[in-house]
Amino acid sequence: MTTPTRVRAAVAAFAVAGLAALSLTPALAVETTTVVDVGHVDLLAPVVVGGALDIRYKDGNTTPPTVRDPEQVVTHVKSESYIEVPENPEYAFLGPVGSSLWHIPEVQIPEIVWAGWNTEGLTPDQVDPDSVRWTLDAVGGDLPGSPAPGNLTVFQTGPVGEPLPRVFDTALPLPQQHPLVLGTHAHANWMFNAEGVYRLTVTVTATTPDGSPLRDTTTYAIAVGAVDPTTVKPGTGTDPSTTTTTTTDTTTTTTGATTTTTGTTTTTAPPTSCVVLNDGHVDLIAPRVLDGGLNTRVKDGTAGPDRAVWRDPADVVLHVVPAARNTVPNDPAYSFLGTPGAPVWIIPQTQIPGIVWAGWNTESLSPQDVAGRVDLRVTGVDGPGRLGVFLSDITPVLLVDSGDGLPDTIVVPLGTHAHANWAFGAEGTYRITIEVAATLADGRTVADSDVFTIAVGDVDPTDNGACAPPSTSTTTSAGTTSAGTTSAGTTSAGTTSAGPVPTTSPAASAPKPKGLASTGVGGVGTAVLLAALLTTAGVAVLVLTRRRRTHGG
Secondary structure (H helix, E strand, C coil), X not given: CCCCCCEEECCHHHHHHHHHCHHHCCCCCXXXXXXXXXXXXXXXXXXXXXXXXXCCEEECCCCCCEEEXXXXXXXXXCHHHEEECCCCHHHHHHCCCCCEXXXXXXXXXXXXXXXXXXXXXXXCCCXXXXXXXXXXXXXXXXXXXXXXXXXXXXXXXXXXXXXXXXXXXXXXXXXXXXXXXXXXXXXXXXXXXXXXXXXXXXXXXXXXXXXXXXXXEEEEEEEECCCCHHHCCCCCCCCCXXXXXXXXXXXXXXXXXXXXXXXCCCEECCCCCCEEECCEEEEEEEEEEECCEEEEXXXXXXXXXXXXXXXXXXXXXXXXXXXXXXECCCCHHHHXXXXXXXXXXXECCCCCCCCEEEEEECCCCCCCCEEEEEEEEEEEEECCCCEEEEECCCCCEEEEEHHHXXXXXXXXXXXXXXXXXXXXXXXXXXXXXXXXXXXXXXXXXXEEEEEEEEEECCCCCCCCCCCCCCCXXXXXXXXXXXXXXXXXXXXXXXXXXXXXXXXXXXXXXXXXXXXXXXXXXXXXXXXCXXXXXXXXXXXXXXXXXXXXXXXXX
C-alpha cells in the first residue's frame, strides 16, 4: 500500500519467489495518518513482495508490531529529547559547544521515540546480500519545496564512546549512500539542530540473485521539538491530511544493533563436543520455558538469521579473537575497564565483521508463561581478568563489573533482544556463571544456572579441557527466590541493573543527554548526559538504581 509518490522497479520473473514469501511478510496496516512519538520503531524495514522492493515502517508499539506505509506516518521527536553539543572535540561535527540538539537516541530512553532500521525482511534468495544500499536523496521542510529547518546527522558510537563514521550528514552534499547488511537490526543517534518539520526522501536499491534491479523510494515526515504532530501531513506533505491517532504504548526491545529471525525456523543441535563460535551473531543467553521450568540455551545465528541453532551452553565456547583488542580510554567514565592505555578485549555492542557478537534474548518467553521481568544474574567469573558488561552511549552504562563484587543482576523485560559490550581485562579462558530467574504465570519462581565458556585473545579455544559443566535448574513455590551458583573468584554483594530500556549515566563529556550504536569499531560514549533530559524522561531514577547493591545475594 503506497501513495503515488513512491517509485519502484523490479523484474516480473522474480514475482514467483516474492509471492512464495508473502505469507511470511506481514501485510501493511490499512490506516489513516498515525503519529508515533514513543517506543521502538524501525523507520526503514524493506521487504520484497511480489517481486518488488517495498520500504516499510515497523511500529513496535503494538503486539505484534504493526507494519505501516512510511508515507502514512508522522514521527515526532518530542521536546524531551533536547540535549546540547558537548565539549568533547570528537563531537565538533554536531556544531558549537552548547548549541541545541533534539535527538532520537541510539540507546532507548523512555518516552522518546527510538528509531532504527532493519533488513531482517530480506533474504539471500530474494536479493544479492552485497547489493543493498540505502540512499538519503533529499531533505526538505514542511511545505513542498521549502528547505529543512536545520541539519540532520545520523551516527553511531563505538565501544569506547567515540563517534563512528557518520551514516548521513545533511551539512554535506546530498545524495548520500549507506550499505545495508542482510539480517541487521540497528539503531543510531539521529541529531536535529533545529525544531520543525523535516521531510526525508530515501531510496533503497538492491539486485536479485540473477542481477535484476530492485528499487523503492519513499518520504518520511519527522516533526522535531515543539511542533504539534497532528497538524503535520505525512510523506511529502502534498496529500490531504486525515484523522490521526497517536501511538502511546511502549515496548522494550533491542539495545544497540541486533539481528533477529523473522518468519524462519530454528533447530536444536544434538549433544556434541564443544562448538567454537568466533564470528557472527549469537544470543548467548536465550531462555525458554520447557517442562514447567526455565531452560537457557545459546541461540547460534552465525550461519545466518534464517538458520539459527539452539545449543546447550555447556556445548559452546565463544572465542573473542585477537582482533577484538582495544585500549582503555583516558576517561574516568571507563575506569572500570582498567588503567588508561591498558589492553582490553571487547565483544562489541554493535556488530563488527570477524568478531563474535553476543547478546541476550527473551523473545521466546510470553506473558502467558512468565509474569513480569526476567533476571540475568552473573554470580561468578573464573578467569584471568576482570569482566565488565556495559552499554555504549555518549557515556557508558555499566551493567556488570566483576571487579567490584558479584552477583550483578540485569533486569530484562519480556520480548527483549539486546546486545552490550563484554569487556575482558586479560587474555585467557573465562568461565562465567549466569543464573536466569523468573516468576511463572502460576506464581512459581524458576531459575536455570549455566556456566558459559569464553576464550579471549590469542589462545586456543579448544584447550582447557572439555565444555562447561551442565546447567542446574530450580523451581520454588510462589514468593520465594531461587539461589544462584557461584564460581570461584567471586565475592561480596553485587548490583542490580535495570536492563534495556538502557539509559545513560552521567560521566565526562558528551552531548548533554545520549548517544547511539553502530556496526563498526568504537567506543563507549563520552559525556555529561543532559540532566534535563534524564530527569524529564525518568532516566535519572534508572541511573540511580542501575547498580544498586543487592545484599545477601
